Structure formats: C-alpha cells, structure tokens
Amino acid sequence: MTVCKIGAIPLHTDTIYGQKAYSLSQLNVQGLNVPEGFALSTNFYTEFLNYNRFPFQPNQYLSHNNEIMDFLICAQFSEEQKKQIAVIHQMLVQHSGDSLAVRSSAVFEDLVGDSMAGLYDSIVQVCTYEELEQAVKKCYASLFSDRALSVLSRKGMDFTHHRMGVIIQKFVAGTPSGVMFTADTIEMDSDVIHVNSVDGYCSQFVDGALPSSFYKVAKQTGEVIESHLAQGSKSLSPEHMESLVQTAQTIEALFEDCQDIEWTFQGDTLYILQARTITTMRNRPFHIQWDEPGESDFTWFRITEQPYPPLVQEIFEMEAVGYHDGAYATAGRMEYYADIRNHNGYFFARLKDMPNRDEKRQAFIEYVDRLFAEGKHIFFDVVLPQLQTYTNQLNHYIGKDLQHAEAVTFLEVAYDFLRKATELHDYAVYGGRYIHEFETYCKEILEDMRLEQTFDLVYVPSQLTKERQQLAHMAEIVNQNDDLQHLFETCHYDEILYARLSKLSTAEVLLGEMEAYLKEFGLLSKGFDNELHPVLIEQPSLVMAKIRTFLTLDTKEFLHNMETTKANKQNLVDAITERLDEESRGEFLNKLQLAEKAFLTGDNHNFYMDSMFRSYIRLAVMQAGNILTREGLIERPDDVHFLRFDQLMDGLRNHTSYITHIEAGKKLIAEQKRMLTPTFIGRAASGPPPHPNQQATANPEEDPHLLTGVSGLRKNVTGIVVYGIPRVLKEDRILVLPHGHAGDIMHIVDKVKGLIFAGGAPFDHLGILSRELGIPSMYYVSNVFERLKVGDMVEIDGVQSQIRRLIKE
Structure with missing residues (x-):
C-alpha cells in the first residue's frame, strides 16, 4: 500500500509511513481530533524515484545534493501517482477557501531516541492541485538539504535507507495555537506541563512570526502555576486550558512517555497537529549498587555527561588503570590519584591520597635527572621508543582490508598500546623538567635573560607546529582562490563542503595538500566521549573545520612569529657562544x-x-565492525560500541551473531540516558571535588585588583574572563586555566584574546600554541580562581607581568 488514510495506517508500519504519520494515525484511532488527511508511504517515494530514473547513488548525496534537490523539484509523478494525489486533493479541498498542510514524515524523523525536529520541510496553506504536487516534491527535496545530510552524516546514518513519507491534511486555520511539553525539561519535572501559545496559526509560533505566551500548569490539577502573557495577546480560556491538559495526559499515556505536542483550536475543538517523544527528558530513577563494602562512605563525583556503551566503558576503565599506574609510579604533578566506579553507564570518581608521595616523587625525579646527566631524555629516549614498538606494528594494518586473524591481532596490539600509552603518560610529562635547569645555566652566562628569551632559545617546531603550518598553508590557498573562498563562505556544513571540493576543478591544489596533510596527520582523533570518534583518515571532512579556523586568523602573523622566534634563537645562541x-x-x-x-x-x-x-583502537574496532557487518553478525559497523572486547573477539573467531544482544544494549543505553543522574553519590558532599593544585587563600593585604605572574609575551590585551575551554565562544574572551599542559583551543582560537594560568609554563602545549599565534599569556598567577571571577574585565600587561582587574562603573 502506497497511500493510506490517517487513522487507518496498519500497526507496526512506522518504517513505511514514517514515525510522524504513524503517530498521528494512532492518535486518531484513540479518538483524538487530528486534521483529516492521508499519508504517502516511503514506497510512494521510491516509485517516484524509479519513474524518473533517479540517477544518483548514496555516495553522491553529499557532493551532488543541490543537483538532486533540483532534479526532484523538476521531476514528474507517474499517471497513477497523479491520480492518487488528485483524489486526495478532491477529498480534502471541497470548498472555496479550503487549503492543505503538507508535512514530511521521514524514516529518520521523530524517532524515540532522536527527534531530528525541524530537519525537513512542511508547507501550509496549499490550495490547488498543482501546488499540492509541488509541495510533495519540496518535502522530498528537503531530504537532501545541506543541514539534513550533514546531521545524518554526523550521526552515521545509512543513506541507503534515506527515504520519506509525506502527510497531506486539511489545513486547520485555528487560533489560538501553539506547542506544549508534557514535562519541564530544564528542571526535569514530569508533574508539570509547559504551554506556549500564539493568537494565530501553529506555524506562526514555530517560525517565530508572532509573540508567544507561556503557561506552567500542574499536570494533575490543571492549576496555572506561572504565566507570561505576550503583549497584546489574549489569555487562554479556562476551557481551552482544561482541554489541553486532558489531551496532554491522554497522549502521554498512549505513548508512555513525555511528549512535545503541536496543537490548534478551531472554535472549541482542539486539533493535534503533531506529537513526538521528548528526547531530552530525564525522569528515570538512578539506582546504585555498590561493588564493595564501605564505598558509600566516600563522596564520588560524576565525571561523564552521558552513559558509555560497553566497549567505551571497557576502554575508559582500562585507561583509568593505566593513568593510575603511571601516576602512582611517578607520583607526578598531582597530590592525589583518581579511583573510578561505573554506575548505570556513568562514571564517578573520588580522589585518593597517594601514599609515600614525596619519597616516590623524589626517587623518580632522581631517575629523570640521571638520564639528563647521561644526555638522555625521558620522553624521546625512554617513552617514545616503547610507543613506537607498538605503532610500527600497528601501522602495518591501517588502510588494508583485513582477514579475521589479522583483525584479531590488530585489536590485541591496539589494546596493549593504549594501556601502555596511558601508563607512560605521566612519565612523558617529566620531559619538560630539564628546561628549568637549562634556564639557570644560561642565566649564569646572560644574567638578564628573560623567560620570553628562554622560550626563543629552546624553541624547535613540534609535530603540532608543523600541523599548524600545513593548515595555515591550506588556508592561504583558499584565500587566494575566489572559487574556494566562495565555497567556504557559503557552505556551512563541513561534510557537504568537503564532498563538493571533488567537483571543483580549481580545488585540485588544495586537495593535493590535504592528501599530504592526511599522510602525516591523518591519525589525529577528533576526541573521545561516549563513543570512539573517527580519526581524520576515516573522515577527511573534519579537516575542513581546522582550515576554517585558520581562515579567521592572521596566518601571516603566525608565520612571522615563528620566523622572529627563529631569528631570536640564533641571536641568543651567538650571544652566549x-x-x-x-x-x-x-x-x-x-x-x-x-x-x-x-x-x-x-x-x-x-x-x-x-x-x-x-586512534589505533578506533581503527581496529571499526575494522572488526566492518567484518562482522559483512558477515551479518551485526547490523552496522558502529554497533561494535555495544560489545565488550571478548565478544568482539568471539565474533571474529567463532562467527557468533550479536544482533539481539546489541539491540538489548541499545535499549539499555536509551534507558540510562533518561535517568536523572546525580552530581555525586555516596556521602553527602560539602562542595565540588578539591582541585589537585588547590591554592591558598588570598592575602587580605594584597591589592584586590592587581595580580602578578610570569609573562610569556611582552604584549598587552584587555578582555572578559571565562573559566576553562568552552566548546563555543561567540565573543572575545580571556581564558583562565589551571595549566597549559593539555587541552585544545584551536576550535575557538579566533575568539581567545589572552590566557591566564594558575600554574603551567610557556613550554606547555597551550603555551607553545599561544606564543606561535601571538596570544598574550600569563603563568604562575597565584589564587587566580579566587581573585578573578567569570565576567570580570581584566587587562593582561605582558610587559609588567601584571593582570589588572578593571573596576566596572
């Protein structure tokens, strides 16, 4: 069946008609008022493509999406389809003034775990048959918009299942209209309903065309707890409010979850235009089962925002053991080390005292110093050779189509490498220790040598500096090419941008530079949270964001800074020798x-x-996922996230199917995402966990508006303070951080005016980056987190090595 009346859609056909159409049909069956209408199935869409001999393959969707959208708009329905559309039009538009609403009902839309709201087009007030045909084709075309394809690509959706159903209904010209949520998704309160209304059509609320009123209503009693009436708007009548509350409870009971509902009144009749599950609501209880007696006597702080699937849980736990062993062996930078526990897929940690810390630290420092005395270096002569023993073996497997036995070995070595890398991390950190000894030695020769000059003297371009140089070079290529510049300015989605480069004849040089870049830096990873993110060689479109960053920077200043540092270095070497x-x-x-x-x-x-x-564990895991998918043992490669390593190995060695197991794992994660997760568990906390480098209380005799530190660059800047490294910065800010040892600011670097560190040094990762990019930085600023607050306006004086908190008038 390709066309079905709303209210008659068969059960369990949500993948045929789309979840939106299926849900409306269920509401209608339950006796709720849904505008009369019909649903065109995804089979109708497929017939439309076949009739027009749709020439594009899924691997062309990103690069040719504009051509695909034009093709669909200009395509024709078959004679049979035209008859079906004409019958729908005749049945729904019977009087002058009648009009239709045409809505998308895509396969990937309004899912329980992911609503993807607003991704596809809806068209209202459609009158003529010709307008109806065009509206259906516009819905189809919206499947291929830049935004839709980009979102689906990032979520790893399979484009071979990229299809759409369409809903055609009578347009109800009702007022008032609006949207209601059957829960408060900020306070996570499922006992209230939030109602938003406008004196107009529902589409005018969704589009923001009219000012809206807001009501917070008690779900059980219907009492209005809070309201904000838009200027010039009418208040909802008690009768309308009662109808909304009763209907909200009915829909919530039907779908057994909190709902996002679009509605309108025509006279006293309430019509439901749409209902979808609220995917951000957390209202499930969080049950805790302690592993060992006495654990609940401690305060455990939550350190992850989302529940981790089994594979990522295992990796996170293994990394924690590696970091723990490394920290314990070196008694490194911290006074404590972390102990972690997994509850319902979320990780919690407490800080544990490190026994014999001072003795262990002194012993390790003496070992590092003995290496220095022998002309050896803890990172380059001890740590890196061990890592390269693994990577030389692992690199053999990259880019190849592996057999089962090879995939097993790849996984085993990648697992061992990750464990060793985390264990050796704190060893590597000690590698910067020798700079201070060298600085003391140099000051005996050049008494007035500043920290800034020490940086110049020891500066050598690092691997990450070389990466930045290549990105700056690619940005210059874009800036010097009108076609590329226009493409980067007009295409806002990196997946689409990268795909379109292949069609652009003038992009040949840039693509060649990208190929060279990926050979050297393609194993860099996007990051790690509740999934193993792709590395650059898997998803080259990630490079687009890196190039965009350098398009916003003064690359000439960046290159000039390095040349200046190089010249300063030679002058200092000459002066000393x-x-x-x-x-x-x-x-x-x-x-x-x-x-x-x-x-x-x-x-x-x-x-x-x-x-x-x-990166290696990601590549090894996905190799295994590809093999298991080809053999039908799992449904898609990313499903390996829901297996543990022993199950992954079992699938490769014994061809065991895990499809049912994975489905159960996905349901469990979906349930865990809905849990109301506590900030801490165990003994009640009196405050946030202590920072390992917690500072003493400020001296009351100090000038409260003046802080001192060590300047990394003789340059002044003024800006507003923000703590940490935000994911997004819309305005210029000065970041305040504990240290510069780790972290990345490249995604926001165009908005970073300065850096202030409680500790750290110009020789740390962020110190090197800020110096190369000419960003003023201040180090060893005592009590900075107590004396500077978010929102403070400050001036970094790199010449005087001071920070002044500017008093607001």
Missing part, C-alpha cells in the same frame, strides 16, 4: 640539544599520546 671558550661552547650546545628535546615534549607528547593514542 661568544662568551664561552671552545670547550664550554660544546657543553652549551649539548645542553641546548637536550633542552630542545625537553621543549618538544610539551607538544610532541600531546601529539603522540593525547591526540592519537585512541
């Missing part, structure tokens, strides 16, 4: 070489470890 005899020069040059290695540790350990050590 001129004061030394031949034997002392050799000693200085040897020490300089070791100091350069110490400097490179800041960025290079970030490159080889923080930015890349999960």
